Amino acid sequence: MDYTRLGTSGLQVSRIALGCMSFAAGEDRRGPWMLDADQADPIFRQAVELGITFWDTANVYGRGSSEEITGQAIRRYTKREDVVLATKLFAPMGEGPGGRGLSRRAVFEQVDASLKRLDTDYIDLYQIHRFDPDVPVEETMEALHDVVKAGKARYLGASSMWAWQFSKMQYTAELHGWTRFISMQDQYSLIMREEEREMFPLLADQGVGSIPWSPLAGGLVTRPWGETSTTRGQSSPKTDSIGTPLFLDSDQGTIDAVQKIAEARDVPMAQVALAWVLRNPVVAAPIVGATKPHHFTDAAAALDLRLTDDEVAALEEHYTPRKPTYYGTPSGY
Numbered sequence: 617m618d619y620t621r622l623g624t625s626g627l628q629v630s631r632i633a634l635g636c637m638s639f640a641a642g643e644d645r646r647g648p649w650m651l652d653a654d655q656a657d658p659i660f661r662q663a664v665e666l667g668i669t670f671w672d673t674a675n676v677y678g679r680g681s682s683e684e685i686t687g688q689a690i691r692r693y694t695k696r697e698d699v700v701l702a703t704k705l706f707a708p709m710g711e712g713p714g715g716r717g718l719s720r721r722a723v724f725e726q727v728d729a730s731l732k733r734l735d736t737d738y739i740d741l742y743q744i745h746r747f748d749p750d751v752p753v754e755e756t757m758e759a760l761h762d763v764v765k766a767g768k769a770r771y772l773g774a775s776s777m778w779a780w781q782f783s784k785m786q787y788t789a790e791l792h793g794w795t796r797f798i799s800m801q802d803q804y805s806l807i808m809r810e811e812e813r814e815m816f817p818l819l820a821d822q823g824v825g826s827i828p829w830s831p832l833a834g835g836l837v838t839r840p841w842g843e844t845s846t847t848r849g850q851s852s853p854k855t856d857s858i859g860t861p862l863f864l865d866s867d868q869g870t871i872d873a874v875q876k877i878a879e880a881r882d883v884p885m886a887q888v889a890l891a892w893v894l895r896n897p898v899v900a901a902p903i904v905g906a907t908k909p910h911h912f913t914d915a916a917a918a919l920d921l922r923l924t925d926d927e928v929a930a931l932e933e934h935y936t937p938r939k940p941t942y943y944g945t946p947s948g949y
Contacts, residue, residue, distance in 0.1 A: 617667030618919050622900050624823030625798040627740065627771055629670040629700050631894065632915045633827055634663045635905035636671060639685045640678025650678075651907055653685045659906050660689035666916050672801070672827070672903050674704035674745060675730050683733035696736060703730050704775060704801075706745035718748035723759040727768050742769035743801060747777040753788045761794035773799035775829075779814035786822060797824060801903070803940065804828035804896075806837050806874065806889055806931060807867045810940045816898045825900035828893060832904075833863075837889040840875055841868040869934030877927050883917070884910075890918035892931055 618631040638649065639656045651659070663671070671690075673682045683703060690699055705726040708716040714725030727742065742763060748756065763769050774782055774797050782800060789796045800819055802811050804826065811826070819826055832838050878885040893902050904915045923931070 617669075617916065619669075620900050621825075622741075622771070622827075623798045623819075623825035625771060625825075627700065627798065629827075629901050630668045631901050631919055632666075632668050632912070633670040633672050633702075633901040633903040634659070634668050635829065635903040636673035636682050636686050637677045638905045638907050639673075639682045641681035641685065644678040644681045646678075649907055653688060656685055656689070657692075658909065659912070660693050662906075662909055662912050664693045666912055668912065668916075669698060670700045670702070670827075670901055672702040672741075673734075674707075674743075675709055675726055675733075676704075676707035676745070680709070680729070680733050683730055687734040687736060691735070700740045701734065701736065702741035702743060702773070703734065703739055704743040704745040705730070706748065718744055718751045718756040718759075720755050720759040723756065723763060727763050731768060738767060739769045741771050741773050741799060743773035743775055743799070745775050747774075747781040747785075753785050754792070757785055757789045757794050758792070761789065761792075764795045771795075771798050773797055773801060773827075775801035776803060779818050782815070783818060786824075796822075799825050799827050799900070801827045801829055803830055804893060804899070804902075805831050805833040806870050806892055807833050807863065807935070808938070808940070809935055810938065816896070819898050826896070826898045827900055828902045831893040831902035832886055832889055836863060836867070837871055837874050838884070838886040840885075841871045864936050864938060866934055866936040870931065873930045873934065877923075877930065881921075883921065884914050886911070886914040887918045887921050888923070888927075888931075890915055891921035891923055892928065894918060895923065895928075 619628050620631055621627060622629050638651055640650050641652055645652065671686060673686045675683060690696055706718060709726060714721040716722060760772050764772065772795050786796055802815060804811050874885045874888050878888045890902060893899055904911060906912045
């Protein structure tokens, strides 16, 4: 496994991150592809064996059960000091005034709830899941700063918002001497490249690392066009929560290019697609939501796959601009 610093911070992370959205308990398993604690155990063991030390979850994943499963796995398979533990807040977790959003009350209430579920004294990377237009950014950034000063979080990050929103929050923190964000968890893959327009240049300027979610587009770029034989492929939505298409017909050209390169190199398509994401200098660690052993095997191998200029050109040739998705409330929450 390779390691890097997250942005220009001193926090070292593995170049592949374990995404824990697929882990949930009981009735909180919201899809046939989701794993309970026993089913997730081999994934956590493999992560430890491969040196994948960066683990990302959120309070809303499995209505809190993902955090519980992740905390249990740390105690079972590794040591807390050997893991960079990340979680998030924003989406609804309760009906009270502190049950959702980024108000001062919500920040304090949700960080304590996450710490309890994770069974830890601190969170390495505490992230806001979305921008909250109903709360002044000064209130949010000061509250997050106070969480850091209280020792409940070591670093702060953000996820999925417009570049102007991220910039506003970052400069508000700088203006007041509060803790700034060191990471942006954004949607980025061969078929969702809108972050290249404004967000990635902003991150490069600010010394912030990108930790992309869905770097394999929910598995779409890991199988031939039209193939839906996997459980995830059969259950994946075609639009986001407000009806924005997740995929376009023109994506077939991109996926065909992935398939052609993978066949020529005799490697899985996932390796090619992830190698393309990893080559972007702003990207620190793509988040891989592994549910099967080969998911991590392919991800680790992608670190050593160097694409040629001609291959990169072929992979990028058919991209069609599109409206970014999931910039409001996380879909389904």
